[in-house]
Amino acid sequence: MELRHLRYFRVVAEELHFRRAAERLHIAQPPLSAQIRQLEEELGVQLLKRSTRRVELTPAGVVYLERVREILDAVDAAGDQALRVAEGSQGSLSIGCVGSATYSLFPRLVRALRDEMPGVDLSIRGEMLAPDQLAAVEAGQIDLALLRPPIASSRVVLETMRRDRLIALLPDSHRLADRAELDIADLRDDDFVAHAGRGRSVMSGLVTGMCADAGFVPRIRHEVAETSTLVTLVAAGLGVAVVPEPTAALDIAGVCYRPLTPEVGADLAAAWIPGSSPLVV
Incomplete structure (x- = not known):
């Protein structure tokens, strides 16, 4: 049994007329009749009553038609879903x-x-x-x-995707909080709160490099993995930090953000493995 047998049977059962069913399927009538007989022989059940004037479903044919429709609808839905996944929708x-x-x-x-x-x-x-x-x-x-x-x-x-400017993050009670902008060298005497170092964070390397260019090594007192924790620790007065400008979208009381000069930026990029997902191209 093949899916074409089920499709042929469904059309014949819906038309109850072999000639019209053959026209709808774009095949000749004799092969269609042969396919339906083959299906009945394989099932061992008569699905259609045939006469010179009409075609009718047997009780077994009525039940079989219901299940055939379910099967074919499921097959069509599976194909449509596979196509949508492949297309990324x-x-x-x-x-x-x-x-x-x-x-x-x-x-x-x-x-x-x-x-x-x-x-x-x-x-x-x-x-x-x-x-x-x-x-x-x-x-x-x-x-x-x-x-x-x-x-x-x-x-x-x-x-x-974009380049984000790096800015200073200070407790709002910091001595430099009233400045419009800062130089990284202005923070040489401060404790720093930083993203996890030793190669675990790109930001850690960027901040260390900025400080080195200004002639000092940052005194890092706290290392964290989450930006939200970093901002919270600065708000608690445990140090200052250098963060990408979009961090300011994290609205935590007790901190202020100030531009740094000269301007330094950090790229934000999308990364993926080609072919790993049809949704990422």
């Missing part, structure tokens, strides 16, 4: 994001994806350090990473 998509972009980018991104791809099931993982995102992409745990380069992987495609 349905399926699941898992996205990771660095902390500073979580608050500024994710709300707009999720709304846009919901509007453009309502059939896609989204899974969001915010506050992920770049090395953790890279490992998750390579392990197939997330489909798309929104991180700060550089990264070391020949398998991953990287596309820059």
Whole structure:
């Protein structure tokens, strides 16, 4: 038995006329009659009563038609769903994001994806350090990473989305809080709260490099993985920090943000493995 037998039977059962069914199927009538007889022989059941004037369904044929419609509808639906997944209009998509972009980018991104791809099931993982995102992409745990380069992987495609200015984050009671802008050298005597170092965070390397260019080594008292925790510790007066400008979207009382001069930026990039998901191209 093949799917064409079921399709042929459904059309004959709906038309109750072999000639009209053959025309609808674009085949000759004799082969159609032969296919229906073959189906009945395989089932061992008469599905149709035939006479010179009419064709009728047997009781077994009525029941069989109901199940055939269910089967063929399910097959057609499966094909349609596979096509939608292949085209990127349905399926699941898992996205990771660095902390500073979580608050500024994710709300707009999720709304846009919901509007453009309502059939896609989204899974969001915010506050992920770049090395953790890279490992998750390579392990197939997330489909798309929104991180700060550089990264070391020949398998991953990287596309820059934007460049974020780095700014100073101070407790609102800080001695320099009334300044309109700061030089990184102004913070040489402060304790720093920083993202996790020793290669675990791109931001940690950027801040260390900025301080080195200004002639000092930052006195890092606290290291954290989450941007929200970093801002909270600064609000508590435990140090100052350098963060990407979108961090200001995280509205926590007790802090202020000030531009740094000379201006330094950090890229935000999308990273993925080609072919890993039809939703990421």
